[in-house]
Amino acid sequence: MDQAVRHLSAGAWPEGLTRVPYWVYQDPEVARDEQTRIFEGPAWSYLCLEIDIPEPGDYRTTTIGAMPVVVARAENGEVVAFENRCAHRGALICLEDGGRVKDFQCIYHAWRYDLRGNLASVAFRRGVNGMGGMPDDFDIAAHGPRKLRVAVLCGLVFGTLSTEVPDIETYVGPEVMVRLRRVLHKKVEIIGRFTQQLPCNWKLYMENVRDTYHASLLHTFFTTFRITRLSHGGGVMVSDNGVAHASTTLAAAKAPDESYSGMRADNQALKLQDPSFMNAVAEFDDNINLQILSVFPGFVLQQIHNALAVRQIVPRGVDSMDLHWTYLGFADDPPELRAMRLKQSNLAGPAGFVSMEDGAVGGFVQRGIATASNQAAIVEMGGSTAEGAETRATEASVRGFWKAWRAQMGL
């Protein structure tokens, strides 16, 4: 249906964390509240990679929810960010994905901003030939786009408008910080950038990322080629505030495994003509095949064998979102490892053997619940709490997402 078909009643919420009412994915009011309470509220949003802006004057544009943002490297090397909106009449200050500048000049009336987003000059402020111009009492220092608080973490740049939210490491929590540092332990290099537009509410995708229960059931490829199965070792951890999660899968036991027999996902008939691309190069000194990590509201870090990527979730409307993929390698990748990353880029991404379905399943839910806004999802696998576990046969991390979401939404 091309429009909402229900009177939505945001506010009412079932007891506990095991039920999610479907109106949260449908109600435009909820989306508006999310913009103010979450994206512009006390949350850290991923902005870009530090290597996107290596030198002073380098900048990159992005959005926090729907808010356009400029991230720049100031003269002193500091990373800064501000709203991409001219103080004069509101035009975007930057029109490119990124670049290098001496300062910023709005194209509309040539008002200038320094690299930190401070209004520096107003064209014809004094008028021409003694006529026109701005009033003498116009205070340049009093005008400018909203400034963001910025944090750089393991080469990732995060930003927030909030002064209350604790520092990024506290926000993520110690346990997940360890997981984050495990992957981003040295200088990364971008090897690909893609945007995937998903026909679903942004929360359905973030739930999917945190949903350790679905992977081996939805993604046949995972199961059949034993990349991750619920019967493999590993587990999930969730920060106390629910904000961050990390799930891991240990290398498969060689032993036969009957736990999936008879399920669609377990298709032992499948054989690869070129299995070489599954021969991952061991690059982390542990036996973790696969680690998925997320930070509320919209950041994801992926390690699937040698396929590394950062994903940024940007809502576009109640039933549409953008997923920005940045495929990564390390700056010092030896050739054979880099070659393996390129081959394993087939695993994840919009065309990924083990992620393709994630692009569609959110839309299947969005359409499935079209007239069920007063019904609720059941999120009870693994109990009713948002605590980590030694298994992935749980929806604990999904419950953690809702714990963080409700705290910020005041619901």
Next chain:
Amino acid sequence: MDQAVRHLSAGAWPEGLTRVPYWVYQDPEVARDEQTRIFEGPAWSYLCLEIDIPEPGDYRTTTIGAMPVVVARAENGEVVAFENRCAHRGALICLEDGGRVKDFQCIYHAWRYDLRGNLASVAFRRGVNGMGGMPDDFDIAAHGPRKLRVAVLCGLVFGTLSTEVPDIETYVGPEVMVRLRRVLHKKVEIIGRFTQQLPCNWKLYMENVRDTYHASLLHTFFTTFRITRLSHGGGVMVSDNGVAHASTTLAAAKAPDESYSGMRADNQALKLQDPSFMNAVAEFDDNINLQILSVFPGFVLQQIHNALAVRQIVPRGVDSMDLHWTYLGFADDPPELRAMRLKQSNLAGPAGFVSMEDGAVGGFVQRGIATASNQAAIVEMGGSTAEGAETRATEASVRGFWKAWRAQMGL
């Protein structure tokens, strides 16, 4: 205009049945109420043909308004239907138009349903290696998609969520039932399926179907080739509740007919180079050339000479709808009759000589009333009641539609 341009004031309704305020075609609130009060309310909606699901395990997907629905043939041969929404987290259970299955398995986490839509199993309900899984008190029988009440009538499958609405034959009424049985008197066969997307509110199309006044005036082809004219015999019948209607046109009198002289619709200059496709094969032992029948809210049965079709109306938004055409023949059609049906498929459908305009005229109204939401349509032809008549120079059946609509909407 890409958006509503009025403050709409649903609720206010003019006296009687002869005026229809234009906000009913524009107000998103009205569309939402229609979903709950009509499509999910005490009304029978057409779902599919019985021959779409001949054997146990056959299923077909459709929607009731915006609600996705699965219709299936159970083991015991019974036709059943249920909401196409997984009880777990709401994904569509079926992704295809139809098929044959042993049971239904949601792709997301492999929850299984039997052919009646009962939740049968939950993947990893007991967890793995003693960890995770659903709580012991999770009651599978207590969860599942909403079930529909189903009725099979002359090979047509109807469904409703309502337990109050009377049985389908009472709902349609005896008079129109006779008309329905006249056409669907033996086993049908599908000869074509098409979807037409109309740029108008769904009610404008249903009014058009019930509008016996327009046919010979809008559709020149009708008039010129004397397929139906208001001066021909026949008439219209409307059930007491307004829910069902049928209009008929008797074979044309051979006598000259001046009633249209001078009207655009009467173009005696037109001559067919191949008039053979107008030589309908007599297949019903009466002299009814043309019979159009509808059942509130969204079902239409068409007989135009030998062109038989079922049409299903599905709203997509206040100003958009889908019309699903199923072109029919009878299983025992002799070759010459089947050949004539194929030729006469030119008469109706999205490219039909006598129906093409119906695809556009709803949009002409939608655009014509863009800023007239506080004005009203005049539906006074043939008086002010919704009773049948021996003439088609009336809008009685349109008034009948509004009688049924207002009863369900409580307006």
Next chain:
Amino acid sequence: MDQAVRHLSAGAWPEGLTRVPYWVYQDPEVARDEQTRIFEGPAWSYLCLEIDIPEPGDYRTTTIGAMPVVVARAENGEVVAFENRCAHRGALICLEDGGRVKDFQCIYHAWRYDLRGNLASVAFRRGVNGMGGMPDDFDIAAHGPRKLRVAVLCGLVFGTLSTEVPDIETYVGPEVMVRLRRVLHKKVEIIGRFTQQLPCNWKLYMENVRDTYHASLLHTFFTTFRITRLSHGGGVMVSDNGVAHASTTLAAAKAPDESYSGMRADNQALKLQDPSFMNAVAEFDDNINLQILSVFPGFVLQQIHNALAVRQIVPRGVDSMDLHWTYLGFADDPPELRAMRLKQSNLAGPAGFVSMEDGAVGGFVQRGIATASNQAAIVEMGGSTAEGAETRATEASVRGFWKAWRAQMGL
């Protein structure tokens, strides 16, 4: 973002004319109010050129905001206009851009209207064979589309539904009337018609038209080739009610001009390989190179050298509008002047060297303010009043627009 992302709070308005809150460009409620209070309210809207309908029976269709309108030449040569909506069930009466007819006949049920939009006949009003038809008391004279009050001014046709709004010349005001007559002083001829769809609220475009501050800063071509610079003579005039404006640029002083040095817009490196198209033919006996004139809400008259055009602004939604361009010449253009107009058609229009940016900049603002609806634009250049000035280094005319807008919106 594909939807509003704020709770909008129409009503609150900052002191004075120097701040414009961004919700005015975003709130659907505001757009609805604009339709009723402005487009259907006490304002004159441009409808078409008088030469579009030279003879009785000629008509042209257009819209006032979202209201479809027919403009016609009546039997007695008078120009009339009425809503393009059939009195019966609301279909568009005219489906073409224009043409010549004896009378108007709705295609749906053949109701006829005379050239003034009076309902003239109802098909089968008396039914057929004594059955059906309209009730005897149905009063044809009592039904029909809304009629407009029409004014013809210098070959321009304006219309309004309002009986209160003063005559068009009073509405425009004496000062701007002089500017209007300066250009439209003899019979025009159409030399091109184009529609440009802009991704912004209609008010952002009208502000741009009235914004004398931006031209030489945004449009490098203007500055570099010294078509208009703030340092050139000329100025801006605004009618007392703010409804009309005209800005003028006098021929450039030959003296060197450093006022733009260092600005992006001043690119002295640029040289034309064929400067001939800048050799405007002097056709108005003054030294005004460039005159832009507007009448609230949606009319613009352009003279850029020999490039003459009328522009009509039609809102399509909060963030979308159509701009209808009619390129003009005079009926008695000598060949060399006409040839120059064709060459100078490169200056303005959707691909115009000095107007291309105006098609995009409104969208840059719409996107820049996406989450800033509770912030405001600064419109303080040239002070705080809406009075004309001898300089264009002012936003006086933009303030005039808001003066008129707020008066009509009651804000």
Next chain:
Amino acid sequence: MLTEIAALNAACARALDTGRFEEWPGFFLDRCLYKVTTADNYESGYQAGLIYADCRAMLADRVMALREANIYERQRYRHILGMPLIGAEVDGLVAVESSFLVIRTMRDGQMLIFAAGTYLDKVRRNQTAEWRYAERIVVCDSQRIDTLLAIPL
């Protein structure tokens, strides 16, 4: 021959795109089959078409109706055609397959991907040795038609 068939397709499409509908039946043989259907219908073996003509006269009647009888808002098509794939020749009829895309532009300038699909053709030279369609099955990829199908594909 490939070029000749491509030229036939191009000329036929051009007649429709330029509104010279009266020329369109001329690209067919007197005895011919023209059908507009969809991939789903084609694969299901459903015989009916949105447009169905079993002789050139019916094509001419379709054009006459578009001109004289039917009401539809002013619109234009723009056919973009793929390279024909020439198939087997069976008793004088050459099978040809070509991809097509049709963009529809409405009076107000709105453009839409109206149809995409394959032409399944059987062509033969007529008495004057020009290639003509003995059969053209228009198989649209989508079973969805926006508003109405007036001008043939």
Next chain:
Amino acid sequence: MLTEIAALNAACARALDTGRFEEWPGFFLDRCLYKVTTADNYESGYQAGLIYADCRAMLADRVMALREANIYERQRYRHILGMPLIGAEVDGLVAVESSFLVIRTMRDGQMLIFAAGTYLDKVRRNQTAEWRYAERIVVCDSQRIDTLLAIPL
């Protein structure tokens, strides 16, 4: 010759699609006419164009302006061209008609049917015997332009 003209069209389109605008004027003769208009304007006999150049120098100035003067958001075109229809040759000028479709892709990845229509060309061999445009009238099916027309069609 058909192939040569098709190659000319393809090469010209490619220069625009790959952002090598500076090469574009080179496909025209010094004295030439290039005009972008619409079917409605063309049929009404309205002479003005969205872009109007009566010599190659004006085409070069257009490219210079796009590079140096005008502001527009980063975008790409993709031309898809139909088979050229070669018409009559009149004093050395060969008339050619070809259908075109242009998909515009914006910086953020949004794709749009930006234009569809016909090229009405007059071509001639230049001194070095290469086919060049003496005249190219770009007749768009739609009179509606989204946002702006920067890159030529």
Next chain:
Amino acid sequence: MLTEIAALNAACARALDTGRFEEWPGFFLDRCLYKVTTADNYESGYQAGLIYADCRAMLADRVMALREANIYERQRYRHILGMPLIGAEVDGLVAVESSFLVIRTMRDGQMLIFAAGTYLDKVRRNQTAEWRYAERIVVCDSQRIDTLLAIPL
């Protein structure tokens, strides 16, 4: 040769458009490179692809996965191809560039401009003298993919 390459492109596109995916790897040499990327990535020198295969076996595995492993809603492609531009031949490999447009049609009939761009190909005759792809870099104009990329481009 132009015609032969155009026929190769057409046949390869047809295999995908008609759902005969198993035939698709056959248009490539055993040792080959197939990559789907975007203009932005290509210009930035980013090596990774949405799809990346360095031998025909990987193409076959991709098809196998689409058939047996991956879940995606029923959809069809329609390729519309431009005239190939034949480039230089370097040690037996001929460089070819062709524009493409792909319209995707979903089960419910919704049509979308799914991709447009250029094929940067290197072709060579195989043992049986048929042209085959030694390399095909699919450079999409847009970096935006709607929902997912299942069927190869």
